[in-house]
Amino acid sequence: MSLSADEVKKIAYLARISIKEENIHAYAENLSGILDLVAQMDAVNTDNVKPMAHPQEMIQRLREDKVTEVNQREQFQRNAPATEVGLYLVPKVIE
Amino acid sequence: MAWETVIGLEIHAQLATKSKIFSGASIAYGAEPNTQACVVDLALPGVLPVLNKRALEMAVKFGLAIGADVPRVSIFARKNYFYPDLPQGYQISQFDLPVVGKGYLDIPLESGGTKRVGVTRAHLEQDAGKSLHEDFQGLTGIDLNRAGTPLLEIVSEPEISNAKEAVAYMKKIHALVQYLQICDGNMQEGSFRCDANVSVRPVGQKEFGTRAEVKNLNSFRFVEKAINHEVERQIDLIESGQKIVQETRLYDPDKNETRSMRSKEEANDYRYFPCPDLLPVIVSDELKEQIRADLPELPEAKCQRFIDELGLSEKDALGLSAQRDIAEYFEVVAEGSGEVKLSANWVMGELSASLNREDIAVADCPVSAELLAGLVQRIADKTISGKIAKGIFTAMWDGGGDADSIIESKGLKQITDTGAITAMVAEVIANNPSQAEQYRAGKEQLIGFFVGQVMKASKGKANPAQVNQELVKLLKA
Numbered sequence: 193m194s195l196s197a198d199e200v201k202k203i204a205y206l207a208r209i210s211i212k213e214e215n216i217h218a219y220a221e222n223l224s225g226i227l228d229l230v231a232q233m234d235a236v237n238t239d240n241v242k243p244m245a246h247p248q249e250m251i252q253r254l255r256e257d258k259v260t261e262v263n264q265r266e267q268f269q270r271n272a273p274a275t276e277v278g279l280y281l282v283p284k285v286i287e
Numbered sequence: 288m289a290w291e292t293v294i295g296l297e298i299h300a301q302l303a304t305k306s307k308i309f310s311g312a313s314i315a316y317g318a319e320p321n322t323q324a325c326v327v328d329l330a331l332p333g334v335l336p337v338l339n340k341r342a343l344e345m346a347v348k349f350g351l352a353i354g355a356d357v358p359r360v361s362i363f364a365r366k367n368y369f370y371p372d373l374p375q376g377y378q379i380s381q382f383d384l385p386v387v388g389k390g391y392l393d394i395p396l397e398s399g400g401t402k403r404v405g406v407t408r409a410h411l412e413q414d415a416g417k418s419l420h421e422d423f424q425g426l427t428g429i430d431l432n433r434a435g436t437p438l439l440e441i442v443s444e445p446e447i448s449n450a451k452e453a454v455a456y457m458k459k460i461h462a463l464v465q466y467l468q469i470c471d472g473n474m475q476e477g478s479f480r481c482d483a484n485v486s487v488r489p490v491g492q493k494e495f496g497t498r499a500e501v502k503n504l505n506s507f508r509f510v511e512k513a514i515n516h517e518v519e520r521q522i523d524l525i526e527s528g529q530k531i532v533q534e535t536r537l538y539d540p541d542k543n544e545t546r547s548m549r550s551k552e553e554a555n556d557y558r559y560f561p562c563p564d565l566l567p568v569i570v571s572d573e574l575k576e577q578i579r580a581d582l583p584e585l586p587e588a589k590c591q592r593f594i595d596e597l598g599l600s601e602k603d604a605l606g607l608s609a610q611r612d613i614a615e616y617f618e619v620v621a622e623g624s625g626e627v628k629l630s631a632n633w634v635m636g637e638l639s640a641s642l643n644r645e646d647i648a649v650a651d652c653p654v655s656a657e658l659l660a661g662l663v664q665r666i667a668d669k670t671i672s673g674k675i676a677k678g679i680f681t682a683m684w685d686g687g688g689d690a691d692s693i694i695e696s697k698g699l700k701q702i703t704d705t706g707a708i709t710a711m712v713a714e715v716i717a718n719n720p721s722q723a724e725q726y727r728a729g730k731e732q733l734i735g736f737f738v739g740q741v742m743k744a745s746k747g748k749a750n751p752a753q754v755n756q757e758l759v760k761l762l763k764a
Contacts, residue, residue, distance in 0.1 A: 202556075206367070206556060206558070208369055243383075245360075245362040245384070245561045245566075245567045246362075246561065246563065246565075246566050246567060248566065250566050251566055251567055251568070251569045252338055252565055252566040252567060252568045252569070253337065253338075253566075254337070254338050254339070254340035254343060255311070255337045255338065255339055255340060256340060256341075257304045257305050257306050257339050257340060257341030257342070258305065258306060258311060259305055259306045259311055259312065259313040260306070260311030261306075261310065261311045261312040261313070261323075261325035263322040263323070264325070265319075265321045265322050265324075268321070268324075268326075268329060269321070274426065276423050276424075276428065277320065277428075278319055278320035278321050278322070278430075279320050279321065279419060279423065279428030279429055279430055280321065280371075280428070280429040280431070281423050281424070281426040281427070281428055281429070282371040282426060282427050282429055283426060283427070284420070284425060284426060284427050285370070285371055285418060285420075285427050
C-alpha cells in the first residue's frame with residue numbers, strides 16, 4: 193500500500209501536526225510500511241474469532257455516583273498560559 | 288413536483304446524576320467557571336476515567352422503557368476531534384456496541400391516532416466544556432465545568448415525516464426521561480437538546496435525498512420552525528437546479544434561518560476506535576431485572592388507567608398524564624376529594640395557569656395537593672361556588688391556610704338558605720320596579736340583570752341556581 197502526498201497531508205491535519213513539504217515523501221513511505229505490516233494480518237483466518245474491544249480479559253469497574261472532587265481551580269490555573277475571571281483563555285476559535 | 292420530507296432526530300439528554308460520567312466532580316448547574324473541573328475532566332496526563340454506575344443504570348432504564356434491546360456487553364469508543372473545550376482531544380462516546388439498541392415510541396398524530404417511530408440506538412457519552420466568545424483581549428474563554436457531564440444520546444430512525452411529528456416525538460422523549468427521573472428536561476439550561484437531520488425527496492422516490500444536520504434546537508418551537516425553514520430552503524435549492532450539500536447548519540431563532548457552519552465540514556473524520564482506558568461494560572441480567580422491576584408507571588399506561596378506572600375523557604387523561612409530577616399531584620387531589628372530574632378541571636385550569644404564570648415547578652407549588660383536595664370538596668358539597676373558590680385558591684397560594692379556615696375567617700360560605708335568598712330577591716325586585724315591570728311585560732332577558740344584582744348584594748355568596756329559581760318565582764308572582 194502506498195499513501196499519496198494528499199493522504200499524508202490529511203493525516204497530519206487531523207492530528208494537527210505541522211509537516212514540511214520536503215518531508216512528505218519520507219512520511220508517506222514510513223506510514224505505508226506500517227500499514228503494510230498490519231495488512232499482513234489479513235492473511236490470518238479470523239472466521240471464528242470474536243472482535244476484541246480490549247486486550248485484557250476483564251470488565252469495567254463502576255464508581256458510585258458521589259461527588260468526591262473539591263475545587264482546585266487556583267492550583268490548576270497556575271499551569272495555564274492565560275486566565276481571566278476563572279476562564280482558561282485560548283486563541284479565538286470562532287471566525 | 289410534490290416533495291416528501293425525511294427527518295431523523297438526535298436528542299441529547301443530560302443524565303440527572305450528582306457527579307460526572309467518568310470523574311467525581313459535581314455537575315451542579317450554575318457554579319463559578321472551572322470550579323467543577325477536576326484532573327480527569329481537564330485530561331491531565333496519567334488520569335483514568337471510571338464509569339459512573341448511576342449513569343449506566345439510567346441508560347438501561349431508558350432502554351427498558353422504550354422496549355429496546357439492552358445488550359449484555361457494551362463498549363466505549365473515542366471520537367477524535369480538536370476543539371479547545373474538549374481537553375482530551377477526543378470525546379468518549381459509544382460507537383459499535385451502544386448500551387441501548389433498537390427500540391420504539393408511539394407518537395400522537397394531529398389527525399388522531401398514533402405513529403410508531405423507531406429509536407435506532409441510545410448511547411452514553413461525555414459532554415464537552417463551554418466556549419465563551421465574548422471578547423477577552425481578543426481571546427476565547429473556556430469553562431470546563433460541563434466537560435464530562437453524562438449524556439444519553441438518543442438517535443431516531445429517519446421515520447419522521449414533518450416538523451409537527453418531530454415535535455411530538457421530542458415531547459414524548461422529554462416526558463419519558465422526566466417520568467423515569469433520569470433527566471430534568473430543562474431546555475433553558477441545556478439539559479435536553481436536539482439536532483435534526485433533514486432531507487427532502489420527490490414523493491415516491493426510494494433513496495433518501497442529501498441531508499443537512501440542523502443544530503441548536505433548544506425549544507419545541509424552534510424545532511418546528513427550524514425544520515420547516517430547512518425543508519423550504521432545500522426544496523427551493525433543488526427546484527432552482529442546485530444541489531444540497533451535506534453539512535451542519537446552525538439555527539438562528541432571531542432571524543428564523545439556518546446557516547452553514549463551514550468550519551466543521553472539512554474535519555468530519557472522527558476516526559472512532561475502542562477506548563483503551565475503559566474495559567467492556569457488562570449489564571447483567573440481574574441488574575436489568577432489578578431496574579425493570581423499579582420502572583414507574585409510564586405515561587401511556589397512566590393515561591389509559593385514568594380513562595379506564597377514573598372515567599376521564601381521553602383529552603383530560605392525556606393532559607394530566609403528560610408530566611409525572613402533575614399526574615401524581617392530580618391523583619392525590621382526586622383521591623382526597625373524591626371528585627375526579629372537578630379535580631381534573633382544577634389541576635389543568637387554575638393550578639397549571641398559576642404554575643405557568645409564576646414559572647415554578649409542581650414540587651415548589653405553595654398549594655399542596657391536599658389543600659386543593661380540601662377546596663374541591665367544598666365546591667362539590669356546595670359550601671362555596673366555583674367563583675368564590677378561585678378567590679380562596681389565590682388566598683391559599685399566598686399562604687392563607689386550608690380552604691375551611693379561609694371560608695370561615697372570610698365568611699365566604701355559600702348562602703343556600705331559601706329564606707335568606709328569598710329576602711334578598713324580594714329586596715332587589717322592590718328596588719328595581721321599572722326593570723321588574725319590563726320583565727313582566729315580556730323582556731325576559733332582564734333575568735340576567737336581576738341575578739347580577741342579587742349576587743352583588745350577597746357578595747357572590749348566594750347559590751346562583753337558587754337565586755335564579757326564586758327570581759322567576761317572585762317576578763312572575
